Amino acid sequence: MNGPRVSKGMLALFLFAGAVAVVIFVQRSLAAPDGGWDAWMIWNLRARWLLHAPSFAEAFPAALPVTHPDYPILLPTLVALGWWVAGHESAAVPVAWAAVFALLYVGLTVLALARQRGWAWGLTAGTLLLSAPMFVWCSADQCADIPLGVFLLAGAVAVIEASGEEGRRRAWLHMGAGLALSLAALTKNEGLVYLITGLAAVLLIGKGQRWRDALWLSLGALPGLMLLGWFKLRYAPPGEYGGSAALAMLVDPARWLLVSVHVLRRFVYFQGWTLLLVLVPAGFWFGLRNQAQPGVRRVALGMLGALGLLAASYLVTPYDAVWQIDNSFDRILLQCLATLLLILFVSVPGGARLGRAPESVVHSSPS
């Protein structure tokens, strides 16, 4: 792989950040084996219903909208499957899934960047992710936002890789992106937003092959979307969004002000993110200007559209908007963070300055 070489200090920093993250993950998992609020209230609760309800249809009781019976069920299914295999409801099962997805979140980021720009960039991104308190906390809390982030990242990697390919390989990569994004839609409702805006971005950016790329992406997403449609139309009770009240909230200037202020407030949530959130606007800035890789521009535009729509959903939330922003916006950013780091680091100029001199320079030096 090309790119700057990895210094010992860089590798040591990555390993140190990884070791600290593992210690915190284990400590929090031992302290709270059932995970955080979302884990017991939504995902593991649904896993129990899937395992014990008299019938599949009864695992989604409309009488309990507080449990979000309309939410997609990929993660609860994985947990229920683990419990079924284990023979009992071991706390280790959801903890293990959380660990697997956390590893994938960091590992896929490192590998994708290593392939695009070399190991130094990959390890730098990995170190940044591992040192984000929000990432480590949410991993141990068994948040579904990490698995969603993994599928989103996988879709983004496939779209970026595809933009440098032609023919059958390009088609397969777009199908892979569609599959990954459909898995995101099967994980959380936000996943469907990423899929739709991603598809729109593919149609808007690029020359010549836009419709063909979009077709392959749609075909890749089709099986997952059919599964999601089957669940939503047949079993899931109606969601809590919508109705005439939502329309009134959408045109209320005071609500726009309230939501805007509180969304922006999350960008200075230093204790959860340190300085990492600076990378969010930077990722969009460099990603959207990346003329060499249309795939990166597609991902950046798709992400920007999705974030805009998700932020706008606070305008029509049936809950207290401030409470919901405070409890969910950081997790939405976490879904995107690895992908934003990817598009930032593949787009930012001056790669040779990171780490040691590029290998080609080192190799040409007299030894």
Next chain:
Amino acid sequence: MPHSPREGRRIDARYAPLRPLLTGSEPVGFLTDERFPHALESERYTQALYALAPRQLLLDAPDAGLWLADLLDPASLPKLANARGLEPMAVFDDGRLALLRRRPGP
């Protein structure tokens, strides 16, 4: 919170004595003295839902024959029970958890 998940034990442990008493499938009413603007924000309600799944616990269940009370203050039980014509069947966790049934009519 006396049953906060940060204690290092599973949420189920606190509700385990109730499980053998909740053998049917009909919805159970839920009572608490915890104040919350939305049911999502009630740690007691959400943890009871999780621990007793797939039993349905309903905050608004005027017809329920069986009720679960999960309380911050055990002293609030008589007032909450009397207001709904309920009487305790079994009490756990120093009076913070109670299973109630409808008081027989005159």
